[in-house]
Amino acid sequence: MSAPGAGGEQSLLFALPKGRLAQDSLSFLEQAGLSTPTDTESRKLVLPAADGTVGFVMAKPRDVPTYVEHGAADLGICGLDVVRETDRAVYEPLLLPFGQCRLCLAGPAESAAGATEAEGDLAERSLGVSSSLHHPGTPLRYMSQPRIATEYPRLTRSFFAERGVNAEVITLNGSVELGPILGLSDLIVDVVQTGTTLRINGLVEIRTILESQAVLVVNRAAYQLKATEINRIIERMRSLTT
Amino acid sequence: MNGHIPFGVADYFWDEASLRQSLLDALLETFRGWGYGDVIPPMFEFDSTLSAQYDDRLRSGMYRFLDRDGSTLSLRPEFTTPVARLVGARLHDWPMPQRFCYGGSVFRYLEPQAGRQREFWQVGGELIGAPSPAADAEVLAINAAALKAAGLTEFRQIVGHIRYYRGLLEALALNPEQAQQLHWALERKSEPLLAEFLRETPLRTGQRQAVETLPQLVGENVDAILSLAERHIQNRGMHEALRNLRQIVDALDGYDTLNSLVIDLTEIRNLGYYTGVTFEAVTPGLGTAVASGGRYDDLVGRFGPSQPAVGVALGVDRLLVAKQRQEGADAKNRTRRQRTVLALPRGSAAALVQVQRLRQAGVRIQVDVNDWSADRAFGYAGETDVVDVLLWEEEFMHYRRDEGGDFVLIGPLEADCLSPPQTTCAEIAGQSK
Numbered sequence: 268m269s270a271p272g273a274g275g276e277q278s279l280l281f282a283l284p285k286g287r288l289a290q291d292s293l294s295f296l297e298q299a300g301l302s303t304p305t306d307t308e309s310r311k312l313v314l315p316a317a318d319g320t321v322g323f324v325m326a327k328p329r330d331v332p333t334y335v336e337h338g339a340a341d342l343g344i345c346g347l348d349v350v351r352e353t354d355r356a357v358y359e360p361l362l363l364p365f366g367q368c369r370l371c372l373a374g375p376a377e378s379a380a381g382a383t384e385a386e387g388d389l390a391e392r393s394l395g396v397s398s399s400l401h402h403p404g405t406p407l408r409y410m411s412q413p414r415i416a417t418e419y420p421r422l423t424r425s426f427f428a429e430r431g432v433n434a435e436v437i438t439l440n441g442s443v444e445l446g447p448i449l450g451l452s453d454l455i456v457d458v459v460q461t462g463t464t465l466r467i468n469g470l471v472e473i474r475t476i477l478e479s480q481a482v483l484v485v486n487r488a489a490y491q492l493k494a495t496e497i498n499r500i501i502e503r504m505r506s507l508t509t
Numbered sequence: 510m511n512g513h514i515p516f517g518v519a520d521y522f523w524d525e526a527s528l529r530q531s532l533l534d535a536l537l538e539t540f541r542g543w544g545y546g547d548v549i550p551p552m553f554e555f556d557s558t559l560s561a562q563y564d565d566r567l568r569s570g571m572y573r574f575l576d577r578d579g580s581t582l583s584l585r586p587e588f589t590t591p592v593a594r595l596v597g598a599r600l601h602d603w604p605m606p607q608r609f610c611y612g613g614s615v616f617r618y619l620e621p622q623a624g625r626q627r628e629f630w631q632v633g634g635e636l637i638g639a640p641s642p643a644a645d646a647e648v649l650a651i652n653a654a655a656l657k658a659a660g661l662t663e664f665r666q667i668v669g670h671i672r673y674y675r676g677l678l679e680a681l682a683l684n685p686e687q688a689q690q691l692h693w694a695l696e697r698k699s700e701p702l703l704a705e706f707l708r709e710t711p712l713r714t715g716q717r718q719a720v721e722t723l724p725q726l727v728g729e730n731v732d733a734i735l736s737l738a739e740r741h742i743q744n745r746g747m748h749e750a751l752r753n754l755r756q757i758v759d760a761l762d763g764y765d766t767l768n769s770l771v772i773d774l775t776e777i778r779n780l781g782y783y784t785g786v787t788f789e790a791v792t793p794g795l796g797t798a799v800a801s802g803g804r805y806d807d808l809v810g811r812f813g814p815s816q817p818a819v820g821v822a823l824g825v826d827r828l829l830v831a832k833q834r835q836e837g838a839d840a841k842n843r844t845r846r847q848r849t850v851l852a853l854p855r856g857s858a859a860a861l862v863q864v865q866r867l868r869q870a871g872v873r874i875q876v877d878v879n880d881w882s883a884d885r886a887f888g889y890a891g892e893t894d895v896v897d898v899l900l901w902e903e904e905f906m907h908y909r910r911d912e913g914g915d916f917v918l919i920g921p922l923e924a925d926c927l928s929p930p931q932t933t934c935a936e937i938a939g940q941s942k
Binding site for chain 1: 665667697698699700701728729771773791792793794795796797798
């Protein structure tokens with residue numbers, strides 16, 4: 268592994284998220300006039316930009332804030348949902364105009380039957396918890412000990428704690444919608460873009476916990492040590508976001 | 510007995526231990542050179558003594574336990590408060606200013622990160638009883654000197670002033686949620702959060718401009734930033750903060766540190782007891798601060814007569830990581846620890862007398878206590894990093910390991926052949942082959 272930041276060289280290392288945000292991140296960087304890696308499918312872990320000015324690591328989205336907090340990367344792009352969930356000490360100067368989604372609390376549709384867009388056949392589920400308290404408008408403080416399946420345990424816990432509810436948080440690594448179907452949990456907290464996944468699994472949104480979009484994160488030391496380069500990048504990005 | 514150790518602590522041994530210890534010594538020696546005297550506070554104290562002035566983050570990270578009489582004790586999470594207690598409670602009538610330096614373990618219940626365990630090491634100094642900008646400048650300068658002594662060539666000191674922000678908060682008269690919102694926006698240097706704050710908070714034009722300008726109060730151009738900040742002063746507190754900062758910067762003239770300064774008036778993370786200038790040092794290769802400090806005029810007064818004070822603490826663990834990353838590949842041929850010599854006295858009292866003489870001359874010698882044969886001794890030496898072996902035959906015969914790992918006789922021991930530097934000795938070895 269080539270040691271980033273070693274020596275006096277002032278080149279920057281950028282951490283980008285694999286998956287959902289990868290393509291948008293790269294095209295945004297190109298729009299901002301930054302040289303991007305030519306071959307992101309490569310198995311090499313650190314990719315140089317076409318003109319060699321900036322290096323890129325493709326990381327799991329959740330690891331981007333970690334890389335940046337430790338200074339293994341100087342800057343990174345990831346979702347605001349991930350920044351808030353991981354709660355790392357990084358600067359986040361700009362929101363970027365892509366990756367919009369919302370972190371939602373959702374529950375089985377039949378409990379909200381009639382009140383919302385319960386589409387007939389979907390509401391026909393017999394097992395599962397049928398507490399009317401899952402109704403979108405009902406104050407959550409009426410729930411005694413809801414079980415919540417989520418990939419966002421920190422945000423879920425604090426969301427319920429703020430409402431005085433002691434939720435039992437079940438941390439999963441994907442396919443959270445299965446929770447209520449299998450009776451693993453009463454509700455879920457998950458990222459929603461269009462709502463299609465929720466609908467086909469018979470779930471409806473109950474509350475929005477966080478409006479998310481892509482965000483630029485910067486290491487605190489690099490922000491001062493490489494101020495010129497980083498400010499130039501922020502400047503270019505800002506002109507695209509406003 | 511399974512030999513496990515708790516999460517967050519570590520054993521250091523061999524080169525790592527000696528490197529750590531010698532860095533600690535070098536840092537302390539820097540402080541001593543500036544007239545700071547050693548102080549060794551206790552490892553644990555009453556929880557109420559330590560935690561009263563900490564912020565929530567630090568307070569929730571303390572190791573607490575009960576004494577047998579039921580009182581709550583805490584392991585020290587830093588040194589400043591114990592030193593302030595000592596001066597406030599016991600040394601308050603001794604002439605001021607008083608300068609103290611310290612080094613040792615502190616304990617915080619945090620996720621281990623970047624070279625820092627839950628037990629980690631700090632070296633620092635406190636200058637108590639001097640309110641002047643010159644005192645602040647001294648601590649900034651000594652921090653730079655200590656960082657250089659630690660072997661860092663490239664670093665920045667980010668300097669802020671807590672009273673600028675507190676003055677602004679006072680002027681804005683925000684409710685707690687609004688203050689929290691502004692705090693968040695600044696702590697994360699988030700333009701969108703700051704814009705949201707400005708959108709949602711009704712402010713007078715001048716106040717609005719003062720908040721809008723905050724993100725620009727960061728950078729190396731000290732003079733320009735202070736001038737810009739002066740244009741948005743809302744009250745006396747903000748004015749005094751800036752005047753104080755200017756005086757500190759002026760007082761740094763003459764110390765070789767001005768080119769490492771970065772002003773950041775939005776840097777507001779701190780331990781909670783700071784009342785004036787605050788600063789952090791950052792260095793390439795490490796994402797977190799290697800040193801931090803500031804002025805705390807209200808802390809000593811909690812334990813006795815009030816005294817102004819300023820201090821700094823350096824993170825030994827983080828310095829070691831930063832140094833290692835900066836030196837990178839060429840770290841291997843750096844000064845290694847002095848190797849010990851193995852002497853076989855073979856029952857001779859005269860041999861032991863000779864060993865004592867060599868030790869007094871500064872040579873590190875271990876003596877065979879197993880009555881080993883020469884071959885047995887060479888075997889042990891070969892496996893344990895020992896290069897020089899002395900065999901007693903009327904006088905000490907000097908054997909040295911060659912590149913092939915075999916021990917060859919150089920000849921009768923010559924006194925300056927063992928003491929560092931050993932270059933002359935290598936030449937002798939070369940000739941004798």
